[in-house]
Amino acid sequence: MAVRAGRSPRAGALSSAPALVVTLLLGVLLLLLPPSAPAAGATDGAQAGPEAVELVRFTGEGCPKCAEQSAWLAEQAPRFPGLVVVEHEVWADAQGRALFVRTGEELGFEASSVPTTVLGERVWIGWTDAIAEDLAAALDRAVAGRSVQPGVYGTPGAGTCSQEALACESGAGAVVDVPLLGEVDLGARSLLVSTLVIGFVDGVNPCSLWAISVLLTIVVRTASRRRVVAVGGTFLLVTAGMYALYMAGIYSALSVATHLAAVQAVVAVVAGVVGVVSVKDYVAFKRGISFTIPDAAKPGLYKRMRAAAGQDRLGPALLATAALGVAVSLLETPCTAGFPVLWTGLLQQAGVPAGEAAALFGAYMVPFLLDEIVVVAVAVGTMRALRLQEHHGQVLKLFAGITMLALAGVIVVAPDIMEKPLQALAVFAAASVLTGLVHVVATAVRRRRAVAPEATPVG
Incomplete structure (x- = not known):
């Protein structure tokens, strides 16, 4: 390994007359000498080094x-x-x-x-x-x-x-004990806080909660806690695996991009579009463009769920549940498109290598699955399934949309904020407060419209 400071000076050219004469004589002698035999082991092509x-x-x-x-x-x-x-x-x-x-x-x-x-x-x-x-x-x-x-x-x-x-x-930085992964040292520029919060917000999307709640509603009718645990756990594992493949694909696609500014712009645009549509779903649910599971697909999902729960033997029931998990994961892709793109974009922006990205993904999945684990735990403990109502889904859409728009703005203006725990938490706290304010105002307006007397026509 050679080390030099700055640019190395160019070698000076021979300029004196005696040196020129010597150079010419050496050139003539080389021309008169017979060609030398190739060295042992040499090849016609240059040796690769x-x-x-x-x-x-x-x-x-x-x-x-x-x-x-x-x-x-x-x-x-x-x-x-x-x-x-x-x-x-x-x-x-x-x-x-x-x-x-x-x-x-x-x-x-x-x-x-x-x-x-x-x-x-x-x-x-x-x-x-x-x-x-x-x-x-x-x-x-x-x-x-x-x-x-x-x-x-x-x-x-x-x-x-x-x-x-x-x-x-x-x-x-702090050494964090991630379940199933052990200790993860993420350094002072840790994205751990952003990862955990984004994973949590991503996990409370109405598509996945609707799917798991409907499936458990059917399974609890068997009155078998063992079957509820097995079917619910299988569904969570399969959907988590599908999500891992999905996010790995996005990470790989962003990895081959050569212009970080272009990647940053694409991530912000995707997050912005998904955020706007999610906020729109709060105001006009399922009207126009909507990132939800289509109503036309739900009868087929109901059929698959009943088939999974109705199997006499547990083995076929789990295989049917796994197939259902794959189908639901594909159908709910529009619901979950924004946050994975945002999160992997943050990793690329920070230059996080693949090994650390894998550890962060493990941390991401803990809060991502937390709400669904709670739903399964409630079903196992009470043998009753929680049901997600439409107005709950609308509020979740509003929260996800405002959070996504906030993150898209941060990526454009100051992406380093997401690597600083306190500032990252401030972004999510602001999005939560804004969501609450919008929901309170919208609810008050809707109630006022509902109780207002109809206007009497004039004339």
Whole structure:
């Protein structure tokens, strides 16, 4: 691994007359010599070797995190043959600072924190264990001649250093114990709070609640708690698996996009459209464009539910329930389109790698399934199923729509807010308060219209 500061000077050309004479004589002698035999093991084509890769570092003099990264690169040098590290000091060097700012404008990151590392169009802000792991994987790809996905990984304040105090943020965040997954360390730029709240809001959508409540209404008639637990649990597992595939597909689609600004715009537009339609459903439920399970599809679902619950043996009943779960997941896709796009867009914006995204998805599913787990638990305990009324579905639509519109606005104006727990909670709290106000005002208006005497015609 070669290390150089800034641009290496060009080698000077020979300009003296004696040097020119010597060069000409050597050229004549080489022409007169017979061609040499190929070396053993040589082939007609050039031997493929490691790619020459340039890694650009923006650092500050005396920055401890920069020194840690330098030591890591020196230690890893044998692993990355052909790697050239170009370092620009930005605290004391005006030219380096100007280049830092230009690079930030070109690649879409805030040029304010060191160390910042650039490989092609991939940017790492700060230096943490997670960044080291991600950088190593990217260097492996680059040295092997494979493309490296563009994007910005990390944010100021996580594993970065301050010029004034030479103090560094460790980047270590809370370690969260996620059920079934164990401890997840998500760092100072944690999206955990946003993930949990988005998962909860996504989970209280009327489509999934309607499906599970109708299914349990049919199953509890068998008077078998064992069957209620088995059928309800199977339905939840299948729909969760379908949702995992759905979100993985969105994440993969966004991963191949090369322009983060375009991804951000698409995510905001999709969320905005879904949010507007959801709010419309509160005012004019199922009139016009509506992201709900179509009424025409419900007789078929009722038939599948009765078939699943009416099986004499539990095995066929569970297979029928699994098939029902797949069918319901496909039909309710419009109901759940907005939040998965929003959430995966936030992950891409923050440069979250696949491993951390998988852990966050596990955290997402806990609140996402919470309301349905409660519905199943109530059915098991009381042998009665909760039923979702239409006006409940309208309020849920309003809440989801306003929340989605708020998140779409945040993504456009200041996406970093969603990585800061208190600010993310403030966004959701504001959406909840606005939902309550709108519902209270709308309810008062509807009641006034219902009791108002009809106007007497004049004349």
